[in-house]
Amino acid sequence: ATGLSLNAASGSVDVKSSTAGTYRVLYTFSDGSCSDTTSTYIVIKPLPVASISYSALDFCRKLDADSARITQVGVAGGVYSSATGLLLNAASGSVDVKSSTAGTYRVLYTFSDGSCSDTISTYIVIKPLPVAGISYSALNFCRKLDADSAQVTVTGTTGGTFSSLAGLSLNAASGSIDVKSSTAGTYRVLYTFSDGSCSDTTSTYIVIKPLPVAGISYSALNFCRTLDADSAKITQTGVAGGVYSSATGLSLNAASGSIDVKSSTAGAYRVLYTFSDGSCSDTTSTYIVIQPLPVAGISYSALNFCRTLDADSSKITQTGVAGGVYSSTTGLSLNAASGSVDVKGSTAGTYRVLYTFSDGSCSDTTSTYIVIKPLPVAHIAYSALDFCRKLDADSAKLTQTGVTGGVYTSAAGLSLNAASGSVDVKSSSVGTYRVLYTFSDGDCSDTISTYIVIKPLPVAGISYSALNFCRTLNADSAKITQTGVAGGVYTSTAGLSLNAASGSID
Structure with missing residues (x-):
C-alpha cells in the first residue's frame, strides 16, 4: 500500500522513509507452473517527538x-x-x-x-573568557599631601572600566587613584573588561593608610636675637620622634626642634617636622621670625674720672637707637635718661653702665665701663688764723698732712712760698687770704684750702716837748704828747723815772 517504502524485488522496507501505519505485505511467487500469494503484516511505528x-x-x-x-x-x-x-x-x-x-x-x-x-x-x-590582570605598585599607600595618583598596571585585555567603593578617588578609565583625595581604608578595585564576545572582571586590593598626625608651634612667631636669649622651645603634639629641618641660617636642633636664637641669622624661617608612625610619614610645618637686634653704642670721653669737687657730670656719647634707659650698680650717680654721670656725687669704684634700648620690635642692651677714681687726701693749716705784720715777725709756718709735693697759691699780696706754703707775714699786705694747695697722687689731683688773715699793726705816736732835759732841782716831770691809739704802756731802760701809764718823766 502507499506509505510503505517497500522494495518490490527484495521485500526490504525502508522504515524511516515509510509512513507510520500497519501494512500487509503480499509476496506473489510462481514455480513456473503455478503462482500463489502469501502475506505478512508490518507495523511502522511513528517516532517519539x-x-x-x-x-x-x-x-x-x-x-x-x-x-x-x-x-x-x-x-x-x-x-x-x-x-x-x-x-x-x-x-x-x-x-x-x-x-x-x-x-x-x-x-x-x-x-x-x-x-x-x-x-x-x-x-x-x-x-573562553578574556584575560586581564591589574596591580598597583604597592598594597599600601599613604595619604601624603604631596602624593601623586597611584598608577595601575594592566596586563591582557585593555579598555575596561575600573570601579570600587565610595571613598576611593578612582579614575574609572585609567584606574589611577588620587591617594590624597581618598578616604583612608581598604578597597577592592574591580576591572571589568571585554574581548567583544565575553566580558569578565578581575580585582586587586589597595589600602589607603591614614597619615600620622602631629603639630608643632613655638611660643611666639617673632624672636629677638638678644645676647642672653635661651633657645626657643617648641611645643609638639601627636607623633613624636620626628626630625626638624629648616633653611640655612637657623640654628635648629634636629631632634628637639629647639632654636638657639642668638646664634641664628635674622630672617623668616619655615620649620619642617617630618615624622612617621611606622607605616606612613608626613611633614608639618610652622614659621618663626628671628628679628635683628637694634644697634646702639655708648662711650664716655674717658675711662677714668676723678672725684674732683668742681667736676661737672661726665657726658656720654650715644650712637644708634636713641631713647633707651641707662642703669648701673648702686654708688654711681647716673642720669637714667641721658647717661650723664655726676662724678663728684658718685662713690669711687669701677662701674658697668648698661644702655637698654628698643626699636619697637626688639630690645637689646649694650654697655661701657667708667671708673670713678678716689681723690687724693691732704690737709693744711697754719698755727693761727690771724697774723700781725710785726716788723720782726718770721714767716708763718704751715702744717701739711697727707699727699705731699703739691703747690701752694693764693691771691696777690700774700708773700707765699709755693713749695712750702710758708707766709712771710711782714712782707705781705694786710688782708684775708685763701691759701690753695693743689696736689696729685698720680691718678687724680685735688685742691684744698685754708685761710690766713694778715692783720694791720695799730698806729700811735709819742713825743716830748724837747729832746734834751736838764736835771734842775725845780724841773717838773717832762710831759709826753701821744697821738693815735691810747691806753698803751710806756717802758724804758733802767735809770729813767718813767710813768708807765702816762709816759711822763721825772
Whole structure:
C-alpha cells in the first residue's frame, strides 16, 4: 500500500522513509507452473517527538555564571550526552558553563515513548573568557599631601572600566587613584573588561593608610636675637620622634626642634617636622621670625674720672637707637635718661653702665665701663688764723698732712712760698687770704684750702716837748704828747723815772 517504502524485488522496507501505519505485505511467487500469494503484516511505528534548545548558542565562562538551562519539549525523560569537556547534566541537560572547557559542543538527547526511541541534538559554544590582570605598585599607600595618583598596571585585555567603593578617588578609565583625595581604608578595585564576545572582571586590593598626625608651634612667631636669649622651645603634639629641618641660617636642633636664637641669622624661617608612625610619614610645618637686634653704642670721653669737687657730670656719647634707659650698680650717680654721670656725687669704684634700648620690635642692651677714681687726701693749716705784720715777725709756718709735693697759691699780696706754703707775714699786705694747695697722687689731683688773715699793726705816736732835759732841782716831770691809739704802756731802760701809764718823766 502507499506509505510503505517497500522494495518490490527484495521485500526490504525502508522504515524511516515509510509512513507510520500497519501494512500487509503480499509476496506473489510462481514455480513456473503455478503462482500463489502469501502475506505478512508490518507495523511502522511513528517516532517519539522531542526538541531541545539553550537560551543562546554562545555562553561565556564567567566565574560567576550559573549553569546554562535547557528548554526541552516533547518526550521527556531522555538522556543528554556530549563530548568530553562539556560539564553536562545527563538528566536535565543543564550545562555548568564555568566548569566546562571552552569549545563548540553537540548536545544529544536520546529519548523513548516506550515503543520507539530517537535522538535529537543542539549545539552550544563555551566561549573562553578574556584575560586581564591589574596591580598597583604597592598594597599600601599613604595619604601624603604631596602624593601623586597611584598608577595601575594592566596586563591582557585593555579598555575596561575600573570601579570600587565610595571613598576611593578612582579614575574609572585609567584606574589611577588620587591617594590624597581618598578616604583612608581598604578597597577592592574591580576591572571589568571585554574581548567583544565575553566580558569578565578581575580585582586587586589597595589600602589607603591614614597619615600620622602631629603639630608643632613655638611660643611666639617673632624672636629677638638678644645676647642672653635661651633657645626657643617648641611645643609638639601627636607623633613624636620626628626630625626638624629648616633653611640655612637657623640654628635648629634636629631632634628637639629647639632654636638657639642668638646664634641664628635674622630672617623668616619655615620649620619642617617630618615624622612617621611606622607605616606612613608626613611633614608639618610652622614659621618663626628671628628679628635683628637694634644697634646702639655708648662711650664716655674717658675711662677714668676723678672725684674732683668742681667736676661737672661726665657726658656720654650715644650712637644708634636713641631713647633707651641707662642703669648701673648702686654708688654711681647716673642720669637714667641721658647717661650723664655726676662724678663728684658718685662713690669711687669701677662701674658697668648698661644702655637698654628698643626699636619697637626688639630690645637689646649694650654697655661701657667708667671708673670713678678716689681723690687724693691732704690737709693744711697754719698755727693761727690771724697774723700781725710785726716788723720782726718770721714767716708763718704751715702744717701739711697727707699727699705731699703739691703747690701752694693764693691771691696777690700774700708773700707765699709755693713749695712750702710758708707766709712771710711782714712782707705781705694786710688782708684775708685763701691759701690753695693743689696736689696729685698720680691718678687724680685735688685742691684744698685754708685761710690766713694778715692783720694791720695799730698806729700811735709819742713825743716830748724837747729832746734834751736838764736835771734842775725845780724841773717838773717832762710831759709826753701821744697821738693815735691810747691806753698803751710806756717802758724804758733802767735809770729813767718813767710813768708807765702816762709816759711822763721825772
